[in-house]
Amino acid sequence: GAVVSQHPSRVICKSGTSVKIECRSLDFQATTMFWYRQFPKQSLMLMATSNEGSKATYEQGVEKDKFLINHASLTLSTLTVTSAHPEDSSFYICSARGDRGRSGNTIYFGEGSWLTVV
Amino acid sequence: QKEVEQNSGPLSVPEGAIASLNCTYSDRVSQSFFWYRQYSGKSPELIMSIYSNGDKEDGRFTAQLNKASQYVSLLIRDSQPSDSATYLCAVNHLFGNEKLTFGTGTRLTIIP
Numbered sequence: 001g002a003v004v005s006q007h008p009s010r011v012i013c014k015s016g017t018s019v020k021i022e023c024r025s026l027d028f029q030a031t032t033m034f035w036y037r038q039f040p041k042q043s044l045m046l047m048a049t050s051n052e053g054s055k056a057t058y059e060q061g062v063e064k065d066k067f068l069i070n071h072a073s074l075t076l077s078t079l080t081v082t083s084a085h086p087e088d089s090s091f092y093i094c095s096a097r098g099d100r101g102r103s104g105n106t107i108y109f110g111e112g113s114w115l116t117v118v
Numbered sequence: 119q120k121e122v123e124q125n126s127g128p129l130s131v132p133e134g135a136i137a138s139l140n141c142t143y144s145d146r147v148s149q150s151f152f153w154y155r156q157y158s159g160k161s162p163e164l165i166m167s168i169y170s171n172g173d174k175e176d177g178r179f180t181a182q183l184n185k186a187s188q189y190v191s192l193l194i195r196d197s198q199p200s201d202s203a204t205y206l207c208a209v210n211h212l213f214g215n216e217k218l219t220f221g222t223g224t225r226l227t228i229i230p
Contacts, residue, residue: 006161034217043206043222044162093161095218107152107210107218112161 003027004096006110013117018082021113023094029074030096034107035067038091050077084117091115121145122209124221133230137194141207141221144188150210151183153192155203156223162206166192197228 003026013019023033032051036044048064050056050071058064068080077096081088093112123142131137139153150169154162166181168174168190174181180193194201207221 044220046217046219049217091159106164106167108164109154109161114159 004030004094004108004110006094006113008113009111010114011116013084013115015085015117016083018080019084019115020078020080021092021094021115023077023079023096023110025075025096025108028096030077031074032097033071033077034095034097035069035077035079036093036095038093038112044093047079081115084115086117089115089117121219122207122221124205124207124224126222127225128227129224130227130229131197133197133199133228135197137197137201137226137228139192139194139205139207139224139226141190141192142188143190143207143209143219145209145211146185146188148188148209148211151181151190152208152210152218153179153181153190154206154208154220155201156206157203165205194226199228199230202226202228 005024005026007022034049035047037047038044046059047062048056048058048069050069052071052074056069066082071077091112094110095107097107121144152167153165155165156162166179168181168183171183171185178195182191204223204225206223208218210218
């Protein structure tokens with residue numbers, strides 16, 4: 001089946017620094033990618049929707065200047081957490097929707113990235 | 119009212135029995151429905167998708183959709199300890215921006 005890969009799987013950074021997380025669709029073109037955040041014992045909360053070649057659409061309450069999203073190609077989207085703080089520590093998960101041919105309308109998730117800000 | 123509601127559990131089911139997970143949604147224009155399984159510390163894994171009223175079976179899993187009642191369920195037959203996980207119900211609005219809205223998940227424990 002379709003595969004979505006995230007990197008890094010775990011990252012620890014110092015408070016005030018920036019961290020970039022990559023999301024790649026490995027065997028299909030992802031016209032749309034989604035970024036979620038999940039705190040322990042809570043559900044996935046959508047942060048933003050990114051479309052290849054255009055600006056991301058952020059959910060209410062998500063700071064677009066803090067969570068920079070770039071979807072420069074049909075197989076890669078990146079999330080950069082800028083000026084990270086301990087409260088940004090969370091599990092960040094991307095998902096990708098395939099184009100109509102290969103993967104239909106199914107949305108596939110990456111493996112997730114654990115961010116710890118110390 | 120939450121858009122997608124699930125009983126958070128925990129739901130405990132003996133090994134070999136049928137586990138029944140339920141989900142209700144509030145938006146009548148919802149078109150696509152998904153069940154994801156999430157092990158602790160891992161990303162969600164797609165189990166089933168269903169788009170039409172009725173039942174859809176895949177191995178030990180059966181998804182049931184009733185759009186009139188705005189209800190979708192997942193049945194797991196012959197439950198195994200490896201089925202112990204959190205099950206997330208997700209709804210997609212095809213005529214919106216196609217994002218998934220998740221329920222809070224039901225934690226299922228299969229008792230050996």
